[in-house]
Amino acid sequence: MIRLLIADDQALVRGALSALLGLEPDIEVVAEAGRGDEVVELARERRPDVALLDIEMPGIDGITAAAQLRAELPDCHVLMVTTFGRPGYLKRALQAGASGFVVKDTPAPQLADAVRRVAQGFRVVDPQLAAxxxxxxxxxxxxxxxxxxxxARTGGSVADIARIxxxxxxxxxxxxxAAIGKTGGRNRADAARIAEQNGWL
Incomplete structure (x- = not known):
């Protein structure tokens, strides 16, 4: 039986993932989190084999949570699942120790198969995103x-950013x-938008 932790800040999505994956005969959902900063503590308590993590969550993002999880509980494999299939996210997630990366519109049988493959130690990456x-x-x-x-995304002044x-x-x-030049943005807000769209932030 594969013990699964699901972390997603949207209760409806989290519930749907839990219900769908819970129907699989070899997968048991043992924990659910709505925030990135709850993941490691829950994983310590519930000892999942696989953590299914969304990227954009309050507290800390899923990529940061993945890195913390891999550092503290290396036996727990991480599968990132996100609405935002951005290539930059994929690279950052893999660098953080994630074993897999799929998008949320992956059909349920394929998602369950991804959980199984990650639990077995394989790497699973959405092919379009990899390309x-x-x-x-x-x-x-x-x-x-x-x-x-x-x-700069918060719209603060140069002085505010310097202080932070x-x-x-x-x-x-x-x-x-330099960032505006490298992204080809018109200004810092545009540069931040471009970088975010590419998954670089």
């Missing part, structure tokens, strides 16, 4: 440029300028 990821390549942004663009990231205003301006 897009190969053609798109890596994020052009440095880690610091990504940090600055992420902070403990940088000088001049350094923030330089990183923003």
């Amino acid at each position: 897009e990821s190969l053609t798109q390549g890596d994020s052009p942004l440095t880690e610091r440029e990504s940090d600055v663009l992420s902070a 990231l403990h940088l000088s205003e001049g350094t923030v301006r330089n990183h923003l300028s």
Whole structure:
């Protein structure tokens, strides 16, 4: 029996995934979480074999939760499932230790099969997303440029971003300028939007 943890901030989606996968004779849903920062604690208590994690969740995102889970409970395999099939997300998820990555519109029998394959130690990746990821390549942004663009998404001033990231205003301006150039954005809001669409943030 494969013990499964499901984490998704949308109760309806979480319930549907739990109901569908719970119908499988060899899968038992042992825990459900609505926030990324609940995943590791629940996994410690319930000891799942596989954690099915959404990417965009409150608390911490699914990719961060995957990295924490792999560090603390390496026997628990991670399968990312998301509405947003962005190539940048795929690369970041795999780097965080996820064994698989599928989109939410995957048919239930294929999703159950993905859970089984991940539980057996195989890697499962949505083929279309894998192809897009190969053609798109890596994020052009440095880690610091990504940090600055992420902070810029809230619409704060350069001074606000500098304060949040403990940088000088001049350094923030330089990183923003570089990020705008690399993404081809018209301004910092456009650059953040482009980076987010590509899964680089």
